[in-house]
Amino acid sequence: xxxxxxxxxxxxxxxxxxxxxxxxxxxxxxxxxxxxxxxxxxxxxxxxxxxxxxxxxxxxxxxxxxxxxxxxxxxxxxxxxxxxxxxxxxxxxxxxxxxxxxxxxxxxxxxxxxxxxxxxxxxxxxxxxxxxxxxxxxxxxxxxxxxxxxxxxxxxxxxxxxxxxxxxxxxxxxxxxxxxxxxxxxxxxxxxxxxxxxxxxxxxxxxxxxxxxxxxxxxxxxxxxxxxxxxxxxxxxxxxxxxxx
Numbered sequence: 001x002x003x004x005x006x007x008x009x010x011x012x013x014x015x016x017x018x019x020x021x022x023x024x025x026x027x028x029x030x031x032x033x034x035x036x037x038x039x040x041x042x043x044x045x046x047x048x049x050x051x052x053x054x055x056x057x058x059x060x061x062x063x064x065x066x067x068x069x070x071x072x073x074x075x076x077x078x079x080x081x082x083x084x085x086x087x088x089x090x091x092x093x094x095x096x097x098x099x100x101x102x103x104x105x106x107x108x109x110x111x112x113x114x115x116x117x118x119x120x121x122x123x124x125x126x127x128x129x130x131x132x133x134x135x136x137x138x139x140x141x142x143x144x145x146x147x148x149x150x151x152x153x154x155x156x157x158x159x160x161x162x163x164x165x166x167x168x169x170x171x172x173x174x175x176x177x178x179x180x181x182x183x184x185x186x187x188x189x190x191x192x193x194x195x196x197x198x199x200x201x202x203x204x205x206x207x208x209x210x211x212x213x214x215x216x217x218x219x220x221x222x223x224x225x226x227x228x229x230x231x232x233x234x235x236x237x238x239x240x241x242x243x244x245x
Contacts, residue, residue, distance in 0.1 A: 013072070014039045014149050014181035015060060020069035022055055029055050030067070031205030039148070042175055042182045044192035046237060047202035053185045054153055056202070060183065061151050074148035074181075082154040084138035086126035093122040096141045112140035116170060132163040136170070143174060150175070152184040156191070168194060172217070189233050193226060194219050201236045209236045 015037035022030040029052040037043050047053050058064040059071060061079040086095045093109040106122075113119045116136040118129075126134060135155055142150060152171070156164045172195055175182050186192055192199045193213055201209040211229055213219075219226060 016072040018070045022067040042197045044184045044196035044199045051202045077149045078142035078145045078147040079151040080138045080142045080155045082157045084134040112144040116140045150182045
């Protein structure tokens with residue numbers, strides 16, 4: 001495939017995608033997709049399983065080079081997955097620095113862990129962390145890279161309901177503090193509306209619908225406008241009976 005992946009720190013948009021296509025065998029998962037994400041913008045991406053959400057995220061993270069089209073992304077990017085992917089033979093603080101060049105800077109790792117609320121767990125082995133703590137360590141590993149683009153692939157999906165709410169609040173706080181652009185892949189419509197400036201619905205390999213979220217923060221799920229937006233997105237996802245799209 002003809003691959004054109006450009007990395008720029010000071011591009012007009014944090015992400016600029018034009019004519020992106022990705023196929024697996026004869027199955028075209030992403031079909032001539034266009035997408036722009038502005039610096040500092042929080043975008044959530046919804047869609048049915050297999051629609052190409054995670055494939056798009058992996059392309060933006062430079063983890064999948066087999067595509068055609070043009071993709072411009074910042075040089076400084078970081079990604080956090082649903083599974084924290086911590087190395088069990090490394091202490092938590094060393095996991096935070098995994099992949100960074102140069103000698104391990106423990107103080108830098110501890111600052112990142114303090115920021116996500118688990119600085120006191122820097123010296124433990126990953127196996128003793130709770131699910132929520134492990135995901136916080138994964139976020140610390142992403143943030144220590146000081147990214148201009150943070151890619152989140154369903155990072156809260158494996159957490160229990162209460163831990164998930166706390167993790168959502170933490171991500172909102174970290175995003176506002178760091179000011180990086182964020183692309184969150186999620187199946188949770190309420191999560192998307194709670195966190196994002198803009199929610200996209202991916203269908204048939206393209207962005208089929210987008211919804212700007214102008215609600216004040218922090219957002220209230222009981223707000224009538226929140227309910228309206230949720231209903232609109234559920235219709236586009238084909239969840240509600242009688243969906244027109």
